Amino acid sequence: MDPSQNGVTAAKGFRAAGVACGLKPNxxxxxxxxxxxxxxxxxxMFTTNRVQAAPVLYDKETLARNxxxxxxxxxxxxxxxxxxxxxxxxxxxxMAAAAAHTLGCRADQVLVLSTGIIGxxxxxxxxxxxxxxxxxxxxxxxxxxxxxxxxxxxTRPKVSALRHRTYTIGGMAKGAxxxxxxxxxxxxxITTDAKIAPDRxxxxxxxxxxxxxxxxxxxxxxxxNDTVLVLANGASEQEMGDEELGDFTDALTQVCTDLAKQxxxxxxxxxxxxxxxxxxxxxxxxxxxxxxAIANSPLVKTALYGNDANWGRVVxxxxxxxxxxxxxxxxxxxxxxxVFANGTPTNxxxxxxxxxxxxxDVFIRLDLGLxxxxxxxxxxDLSHDYVTINGKYRT
Amino acid sequence: MDPSQNGVTAAKGFRAAGVACGLKPNxxxxxxxxxxxxxxxxxxMFTTNRVQAAPVLYDKETLARNxxxxxxxxxxxxxxxxxxxxxxxxxxxxMAAAAAHTLGCRADQVLVLSTGIIGxxxxxxxxxxxxxxxxxxxxxxxxxxxxxxxxxxxTRPKVSALRHRTYTIGGMAKGAxxxxxxxxxxxxxITTDAKIAPDRxxxxxxxxxxxxxxxxxxxxxxxxNDTVLVLANGASEQEMGDEELGDFTDALTQVCTDLAKQxxxxxxxxxxxxxxxxxxxxxxxxxxxxxxAIANSPLVKTALYGNDANWGRVVxxxxxxxxxxxxxxxxxxxxxxxVFANGTPTNxxxxxxxxxxxxxDVFIRLDLGLxxxxxxxxxxDLSHDYVTINGKYRT
Numbered sequence: 001m002d003p004s005q006n007g008v009t010a011a012k013g014f015r016a017a018g019v020a021c022g023l024k025p026n027x028x029x030x031x032x033x034x035x036x037x038x039x040x041x042x043x044x045m046f047t048t049n050r051v052q053a054a055p056v057l058y059d060k061e062t063l064a065r066n067x068x069x070x071x072x073x074x075x076x077x078x079x080x081x082x083x084x085x086x087x088x089x090x091x092x093x094x095m096a097a098a099a100a101h102t103l104g105c106r107a108d109q110v111l112v113l114s115t116g117i118i119g120x121x122x123x124x125x126x127x128x129x130x131x132x133x134x135x136x137x138x139x140x141x142x143x144x145x146x147x148x149x150x151x152x153x154x155t156r157p158k159v160s161a162l163r164h165r166t167y168t169i170g171g172m173a174k175g176a177x178x179x180x181x182x183x184x185x186x187x188x189x190i191t192t193d194a195k196i197a198p199d200r201x202x203x204x205x206x207x208x209x210x211x212x213x214x215x216x217x218x219x220x221x222x223x224x225n226d227t228v229l230v231l232a233n234g235a236s237e238q239e240m241g242d243e244e245l246g247d248f249t250d251a252l253t254q255v256c257t258d259l260a261k262q263x264x265x266x267x268x269x270x271x272x273x274x275x276x277x278x279x280x281x282x283x284x285x286x287x288x289x290x291x292x293a294i295a296n297s298p299l300v301k302t303a304l305y306g307n308d309a310n311w312g313r314v315v316x317x318x319x320x321x322x323x324x325x326x327x328x329x330x331x332x333x334x335x336x337x338x339v340f341a342n343g344t345p346t347n348x349x350x351x352x353x354x355x356x357x358x359x360x361d362v363f364i365r366l367d368l369g370l371x372x373x374x375x376x377x378x379x380x381d382l383s384h385d386y387v388t389i390n391g392k393y394r395t
Numbered sequence: 396m397d398p399s400q401n402g403v404t405a406a407k408g409f410r411a412a413g414v415a416c417g418l419k420p421n422x423x424x425x426x427x428x429x430x431x432x433x434x435x436x437x438x439x440m441f442t443t444n445r446v447q448a449a450p451v452l453y454d455k456e457t458l459a460r461n462x463x464x465x466x467x468x469x470x471x472x473x474x475x476x477x478x479x480x481x482x483x484x485x486x487x488x489x490m491a492a493a494a495a496h497t498l499g500c501r502a503d504q505v506l507v508l509s510t511g512i513i514g515x516x517x518x519x520x521x522x523x524x525x526x527x528x529x530x531x532x533x534x535x536x537x538x539x540x541x542x543x544x545x546x547x548x549x550t551r552p553k554v555s556a557l558r559h560r561t562y563t564i565g566g567m568a569k570g571a572x573x574x575x576x577x578x579x580x581x582x583x584x585i586t587t588d589a590k591i592a593p594d595r596x597x598x599x600x601x602x603x604x605x606x607x608x609x610x611x612x613x614x615x616x617x618x619x620n621d622t623v624l625v626l627a628n629g630a631s632e633q634e635m636g637d638e639e640l641g642d643f644t645d646a647l648t649q650v651c652t653d654l655a656k657q658x659x660x661x662x663x664x665x666x667x668x669x670x671x672x673x674x675x676x677x678x679x680x681x682x683x684x685x686x687x688a689i690a691n692s693p694l695v696k697t698a699l700y701g702n703d704a705n706w707g708r709v710v711x712x713x714x715x716x717x718x719x720x721x722x723x724x725x726x727x728x729x730x731x732x733x734v735f736a737n738g739t740p741t742n743x744x745x746x747x748x749x750x751x752x753x754x755x756d757v758f759i760r761l762d763l764g765l766x767x768x769x770x771x772x773x774x775x776d777l778s779h780d781y782v783t784i785n786g787k788y789r790t
Contacts, residue, residue, distance in 0.1 A: 048715070049711060049714040049715045050713075050714040050715070050718075050719060050720050050721070050722070051710055051711055051713070051714030051720070051722045052714075080707075082707070082711075083707060083710060083722065083735070083738060083739055083740065084739060085737065085738045085739040088739075117707070118707030118708075118710070118711065119706065119707050119735075119739065119740040224707075224710075224711050224714060298693065298777075298781075298785070299785055302781070302782050302785035302786045303785065303786065305782065305786050306785070306786025306787050307786075308786060308787065311514065312475075312477070312478060312512070312513030312514050312619075313513075315446055315478060315513070315619075316444060316446055316477075316513065316619050318445075318446070319444040319445040319446030319447075319619060320443070320444045320445070323445075324445065325445050325446070326445070327445070327446045327478065340478070340514075342480065343478060343480045344478055344479060344480040344483075344514065345478065345514040382693075382782060383782060384779050384782050384783070386693075386697070386782075387697050387700065387777060387778060387779050387781075387782060388779070390693070390694055390697035390698065390701070391697045391698065391700050391701025391702075391703060392701050392703065
């Protein structure tokens, strides 16, 4: 991973800006603009929630019509433009049109993202002046500000980049609360100077997201706005044909995984980053399902917060995951301490197991003993601060 | 509902006791014995977790063989006898045998229940002396102590009774953490002096549990030990034939619902009791699924804890429930304040909606606008105390 702090502008031919347009108090950055010098292939993945925010509906419609010539993404925080009905959809369209007008392209070449509070309308005057302001400040260095402008309860911006021999992939994301498989309240924009046809880009994105953003979980909730967008402008002139697609998908997966892990690490109120690795499953889907049940268990998450090596709650969560696990073949480790085997706890050293889960990074491994498939899910603990943050979000 | 505090001894021909056998510190009650003067029809419903505690395995086996002549139930708290392998199953058998020996019946006439910490063996000497002690103290008044003896993190005992014209149904339960549809870490014993064949009793129990214990949710976790047992000793000599079965099932459902609501009200760290009523669904299963998604959402539960009338989180949870809801046909009320309709928030009074969720009892109603089916789920809020309790349970 390249330590670049630019994220979405790491690849050739992309510029960005993050500005304060007055949606957030105290002049905090709240509007991001990401622009490509030339037309891009575009692909997106969206929340599976039946209640979908206006920008999600707009982007799906736009990509269905025009996924070969995307030029820009405009994103705002503080207001999700969700549950806003037809007027909200008009606002999303107007937001794209304002960016298109300023950048000198067509409205259907601009995608939009919103995140924040549900049920309030966008303040369009602020959005319009923010877009004008951002367009005047576009730069390669602006990628860092853009990553800050999409933050909500995030405590830090999330960027990543990977320089392949012949092309670069970069990106930014916001996460924090409500993160779940199928991408609950997270936004990410990925950019690349690779040259790739829209249908191949779409396939690569689906494969990458399934092993990255869809493998994190904060609290099991799923938002109305979750979106991952990828733009490929071809500036590197490296064509990704069928032969290069596997390699490109791997690189895209690496960037998405890096961003996804940053989101899990910055979960609302998180004091620990938790990696749950399930091995020995009959199928990968089974492994992922067991890992998610463990990751979503409030009892597992509060135990980790309390430095309680409560293996019983992990075993119980595997038991109710819906996968046909067998207690007698399961083996569980906290760090490198084997705490459970043959249907019963081992004679493990209680101090060693407590130590294994008391640091900032916790590794849990569960071998189901049923097959060869595996999956990893990333999450965080459930703390007093999570309750404080989410008891007060709107106020 | 009869205000009887005796619970399991409200019906004729049952006696009970709750004693301290030393599993819990400070001489707290930790062993309960419920005994019928004559043989009972017995039925049970058990956790669907793949990891099942020894008493669950023992009871299922016992009821499969001998559901027509059950005499007693012996239950302990503090130790779940789960993840204890074959030795744990031997302990469950020995616990039943000890009670049978003391009571002068066969071992396969005794059912056993355990709740508490997973992975530690039962201290059988204490169990044996507790059984002897309890058998010597059996009485009708002992029902109240029995209800206390099965408590873990419960803050109060849970009993209920209903006196029908010709028979009585009474019961006790313990709940608190890990409660979920399919009865996660809850135990309940129901007794009745109605005369009913085992297969009819089984049908009545399944119907009653599906609308009561399976309609509560605390944190979405499901335990290894959840069990509801019902014993019918026929002492009232009122035979429940096919004609009386509907009426009996209704009465049983009332007792189970009363106990289930007491469990939700006493959820770990709960400051509010929350009733979620979903109407206008295409099918009852859809309504229950939407209600459970709302009840299980940490974001909804923390918002309620914080007196935040955050309707957006309720709508979003309905959206990811897996049911094909339509935002444009949904209507949502907090108390009697309609906060959402036609895909957008209504012009509701913010103070009125806050007031509606700020008391100890919160009523949320969501009309899906798609059909005539409905379901109610009961839950509680998610507080700082929930995190404190569950970060420290084992220590």
